[in-house]
Amino acid sequence: MSGQYYNPYGGAPVPPPPEDKGSTALRTVLIVAAIAGVVTVVAGLLIVLKSPDEYGLASNRDPLTVEAQPDGNASGDPQQALFQAAPDVPPPLPEIKPAPPMLPSTPVRIVIKRLGINAPIKSVGLAKNGTIEVPPADNPNLAGWYRNMSTPGEAGPAVLLGHKDTRTRSAVFNRLPELRHGDTIEVKRQDRTTAVFTVGGIEQASKATFPTQRVYGPQDNAQLHLITCGGTYNRNTGHYTDNVIVYATMTSSYRS
Incomplete structure (x- = not known):
């Protein structure tokens, strides 16, 4: 039934409410603003992750080299039980x-x-x-x-x-x-x-x-x-x- 809404409580179909042009324009502005905000946040995260030292996010723990792993085995062979x-x-x-x-x-x-x-x-x-x-x-x-x-x-x-x-x-x-x-x-x-x-x-x-x-x-x-x-x-x-x-x-x- 084009142009009509079904009334769940019984009776004849009811017509749709009149379109509010002001509400439509406001929704459009809010959606565009939300998308722009997400793009800004993602771009900021990428910049921080590429230079963690500049933003205080670098780890204070130095990574272990292969030769210094706890099992003392640099060859990758399983450690003896x-x-x-x-x-x-x-x-x-x-x-x-x-x-x-x-x-x-x-x-x-x-x-x-x-x-x-x-x-x-x-x-x-x-x-x-x-x-x-x-x-x-x-x-x-x-x-x-x-x-x-x-x-x-x-x-x-x-x-x-x-x-x-x-x-x-x-x-x-x-x-x-x-x-x-x-x-x-x-x-x-x-x-x-x-x-x-x-x-x-x-x-x-x-x-x-x-x-x-x-x-x-x-x-x-x-x-x-x-x-x-x-x-x-x-x-x-x-x-x-x-x-x-x-x-x-x-x-x-x-x-x-």
Whole structure:
């Protein structure tokens, strides 16, 4: 029905109301003004986004370069999954047959070529509070061998400890989490032999649930367990929340 509106309440159709020319002109002006406003806003945003520094919108955080990504892996390969198991589960072993254990001999130096580590080893015992002593912080490139356990290359677990960092710089075991299954670690001994260990796995464990049995429990073959700090640094206690533990098994040896 051209020119008529249907009356929903019944009866005959009703004619449309007369056209208000003034209202039509006002609507046209408002629509044009709205379109012009949108165009102005979009143009302003484009200008700001092209020069964020000039408008105080630049990020205060510098982007990480590829070489500095948290996993330390610039090649893009997936990061190795950390070993996870109940505390009484044996340590992970490499896919290489363990070498026969050697006679005891005090360790003097640890070398991890992949991480650029070449550090002297100091003998440490127990502190007054019953925990294992750590090497002095004033010598960040120093590892500690817990002398109440096996020597590296001897049957059983040999335990070496090292700082992750100090108040001013990184320390000897800072890059331990970068080790991978199958990497090798060399420990030079006082008897002029070098024990070569192959990494079986790496674990990050809370200090509140430290896997004591896995780290210090008896083993038939010669193992090397490296321990350093990890997790989050607690400024209230002055300590990290976790430990990073590397499990390695002796797979060969040679005379220096």
